[in-house]
Amino acid sequence: MITSRRLRAAAALPCVAAAVAAGAGTDTAQAAQGRAVCVSRATLYETPNGIPVGEVTRDDRVIPLRWASGRVWVRVRTTFGPRGWMRARHLC
Structure with a gap:
């Protein structure tokens, strides 16, 4: 059985991954310069x-x-x- 807590955690995971990837891109771009x-x-x-x-x-x-x-x-x-x-x- 999936609890609402697990459901919220699963829904938040793609957002967190996108935020981390966006932040890493700016560091990489600055380092490349x-x-x-x-x-x-x-x-x-x-x-x-x-x-x-x-x-x-x-x-x-x-x-x-x-x-x-x-x-x-x-x-x-x-x-x-x-x-x-x-x-x-x-x-x-």
């Missing part, structure tokens, strides 16, 4: 002040993943694939 690089060339490093692993140029988009203490360095993923650390001051 990323932030622009403001300098003509910025080097990506394996670790802060470590071995260079790549380079990004002005107006390339990067997605910040993690900030190092003091917010001097930021770990980023480029929109074209590579990941690395770069100086935070190089972001717009």
Whole structure:
């Protein structure tokens, strides 16, 4: 036997799922945009002040993943694939 409580819970489930999906879409859209690089060339490093692993140029988009203490360095993923650390001051 289905109680009215179970019926209300079952009816609310699609609404909750739609709200979660709508909220996730905006975060995903913002993350996909990323932030622009403001300098003509910025080097990506394996670790802060470590071995260079790549380079990004002005107006390339990067997605910040993690900030190092003091917010001097930021770990980023480029929109074209590579990941690395770069100086935070190089972001717009």
